[in-house]
Amino acid sequence: MGVNWPELERQLRQFLPPRAVVSARQELLAYDCDGLTLSRHQPPLVVLPETTAQVAAAVKLCHQQGVPFVARGSGTGLSGGAVAEIESLVIVTSRMRQVLAIDLENQRITVQPGVINSWVTRAVAGDGFYYAPDPSSQVACSIGGNVAENSGGVHCLKYGVTSNHVLGLEVVLPDGSVTSLGSELDETPELDLRGAFIGSEGTLGIATAITLRLLRAPQSVAVLLADFTSMEAAGEAVRQVTAAGLLPAGMEMMDRLTIEAVNDYFGVDEYPRDAAALLLIELDGQEGEVAAAVQLATQLCSQAGARTVRQATDAQERALLWKGRKSAVSALGRRFPSYYLQDGVVPRSALPRVLAAIEQLSASYGLPVANVFHAGDGNLHPLILYSAQEPGIEERVKALAAAILRLCVDEGGSISGEHGVGSDKRCYLDWMYGPDDLATMQLVRRAFDPLNIANPGKIFPTPSSCGESARRVAVLQAQGQALPDEAVVF
Missing domain, CATH: 3.30.465.10 (Uridine Diphospho-n-acetylenolpyruvylglucosamine Reductase; domain 3)
Structure with a gap:
């Protein structure tokens, strides 16, 4: 039996503030995707509560009527996690800003x-x-x-x-x-x-x-900018810095495509335009500690092949260097309106060969890949750049993304470092975990949510969305075994 959405809307309006319920089709368009725009699903109803009591009342109503709900914040997520893939009430917390x-x-x-x-x-x-x-x-x-x-x-x-x-x-x-x-x-x-x-x-x-x-706030902060003639050399610098026992506050890497996009975005060459890769290294702590760390990090970067290592002279210059890094995705989006951002993780020691392999995959699939990422902990953020008007392009883009994530897993890494699994990567979760592991995770989920109404269909592979999961279910059915919870499609 389906959800009576007009009746649910009427009930929600009884305890929510004016204009806290969104049901007009043109207004619901704002909630049809998160930062991952490749997949869009317009929800039937959205609410914007302002207090814990209002959230609790809305969720209780969903529980009583068996209505799925999806929690959503600012909508900047990058894994399709805040999208109502299954018809659901979207509960947006963006007005809870105290x-x-x-x-x-x-x-x-x-x-x-x-x-x-x-x-x-x-x-x-x-x-x-x-x-x-x-x-x-x-x-x-x-x-x-x-x-x-x-x-x-x-x-x-x-x-x-x-x-x-x-x-x-x-x-x-x-x-x-x-x-x-x-x-x-x-x-x-x-x-x-x-x-x-x-x-x-x-x-x-x-x-x-x-x-x-x-x-x-730390007593002293220093930021180094090291540029290299290859991504592999920059990856080797990351390996050497961490192997030496230095623990930077942050260590970020950008490739040439990203460097050019950022420089064009700001209209000034803040980064060396002819560099194949650069590292931003922030060191913080006591003054003496930072001074010694700067000296060692500079030496190690040069040893790994850095052409130059520049130190920001003041707080304003430090902020400018980081502003470019934090604006990198926006800068790339300005040059390439369609992109697909991934979030794999590899051991730091594997960075040089993984970056080389991503370059080969990019050439093989005929799609440019920009690399800008948290190099210090091996959290890669490859951006696959494409034209949405090209026929069949989305399948090719997703295939390249899957190949990059497979590479990460094969190197002893993970399919996600911070963007989550959501709906985007759920079909890859069983690359890392066996059926028993997935079933145990579902036990935890079911303890909190026996009705499976909280963001249903996310994280875990399901037969309706993942071919490998469907094959496992078919095997269990043929053997006459009970189906795991992941086989239940809402």
Whole structure:
């Protein structure tokens, strides 16, 4: 029996603010995709609550009527995770933008999920604190979305990803009840359900208040720009720097295509235009420590083949160097309106040969690939550039993306470092995990959501969407065995 969407809309309007329910077709278009525009699904209904109580009421209504729901923040995700692929109520938290509490004495801050990432640092910078996780989209992405995807960013090499900086969560569970996961303490004795929730991509509930760890601003910061004649040489520099025991705050790599796009975007050659690759290395800490690290990193980059190593002279120049890196995807999007961004991970030691292999794959598929990524922790972000008007291009683009991710897995890496699995990469999850592993993960999901209404169809391979999953189900059926939960299509 289908959902009576007009009746559900009427019920939602009874407790939500005016204009908090979106049902007009032209307005719903704004929610038909996330940052991954290759796949679009217009939802039947969208709500924009402003409080935990309103979120809980909407979710409880869904639970009572068996209506699927999808949590959505700013919509900047890159794995199709916030898209209503199955007809669902989309619950958007972008109006929940309050800073609820600041506790500088204990170095923590509590915010609603719609608070933009960069706003957290802005709220405490005057007191000498900052929030470390900084995705490239930090001026647009929300903390709730960062929690859902376990986002990283430029400084995740030294300071870790979102899960390392979330102390506690207020969560609306899929039955509409409200609970707390974790606490305001660094270490607690209970089962780490906080850790299970972070990175669950909206499949275990919706976070409505998030307590974050703040860090003291470092005494000294230095940024180095090293340019190379090949991507392989830049990858070797990353390997040597990390092997030497240096721990930069961030270490980012860009290839020639990206360098040219960024320079054109800003109308100034901030980066060496003739370089095949460059590294941005940020070192922070005490003054003496940073000075010694700068000297060693410069030596190692030169040893690996850097043509020049330049140090930013002041805070303004440091900001300019990072602005180019964080604007790289936008710059590429300006030159190539259609692109497909992936998110594989490889061991740092494998970077030189993986980058060479991606170059070969690019030539083989006849599609340019721009590389801009978190080199320090091996989190690749290859952008496949194409013309959407070319017949059959989407299949070729996806095939190249799959080949790159397969390469990452074969090198001992992962299909995702921070963008999540969503609907985009669910068919590749069984490259990394066997049937028993996937079934165990589904047990966790079912404990939170027995009705399978929280972001259904995401993360896990299903027969309706993945050929390999369909083959496994056919084998089990032929053997007369019970089907795993992943075989159930909503």
